[in-house]
Amino acid sequence: MSVIEQRPPEPTALEGVAHATWAGQAQGLQQLSVWRQSLAPGAGTPPHQHDCDEVVICLGGEGELHADGQRQRFGAHSTLILPRGRVHQFVNVGAQPLETLGIFGQSPVLTRQPNGAPLALPWLS
C-alpha cells in the first residue's frame, strides 16, 4: 500500500503531447495503468489501438475522438469508453490544453499501430 504524489505531465518526444504515468509497472501493478496527459491546442495522437480496455476521463479542454469512421466531440465532464483492439485517435480541437486521465486494463500498456504492428511510446507505462 503506498501513497504517492501526482506529478504534472511533462513534454515528450511526441510533439504537443505531455505525459506523466501516475500508476503502472513501476508501482508493481499488472492489471492497471493510469496516465495523466495534456495535449496542446491543435495536437493529436497518432491513430492507435491497445491490447486492453481503456477509459479516458476528460478533465478539461475540448477534444475530438476519431474512431469507427466517426468524429465525436468531448470535453470536461466527458468519459470515453474504448474497448480493447479498436483503433482510435484523439485531437485537441479547442484553444486550451486538452487535459485527460487515461486508464488502462493492463501494465505495461501494449500499444499498436492500426495494422497491428507494435507502437513504441516514449514513456514507461
Next chain:
Amino acid sequence: MSVIEQRPPEPTALEGVAHATWAGQAQGLQQLSVWRQSLAPGAGTPPHQHDCDEVVICLGGEGELHADGQRQRFGAHSTLILPRGRVHQFVNVGAQPLETLGIFGQSPVLTRQPNGAPLALPWLS
C-alpha cells in the same frame, strides 16, 4: 466507442458515502471499473479488500488510509496504490468532503470483508 457524461456522486445506503459508477459492466467493460466517490467529513468506509488491484486518485479533501497496521495521510494530489487482496479502509479526516476516483482492474469489482466473506455493495460496479 462511446462518449458519456460524468455524473456527480449521489447518496447511497452507506452513511456518508456518495457514489457514481463512471465506467464498468454497464458499458461492457470486464477489465476496468471507475468509481467517483465523495466521503462526508468524519465518514469512513468499512475495512475491506478487493479481488483486483485498485488505484485511488484523490481529487480533494484530506483522508487517511488505514492498512498494514498503519495510518497514512493523503489529500488532493495524492495517488494511492492498493494491490489486490490487501485489507484497507479510508476515513475522511478533514472538514471538507473527501473526493476520490477509484480505479479497479476488473468489472464487476469483487469486494470482501477482512475475513474474505463477500461484501455486497449498494451500487452496480
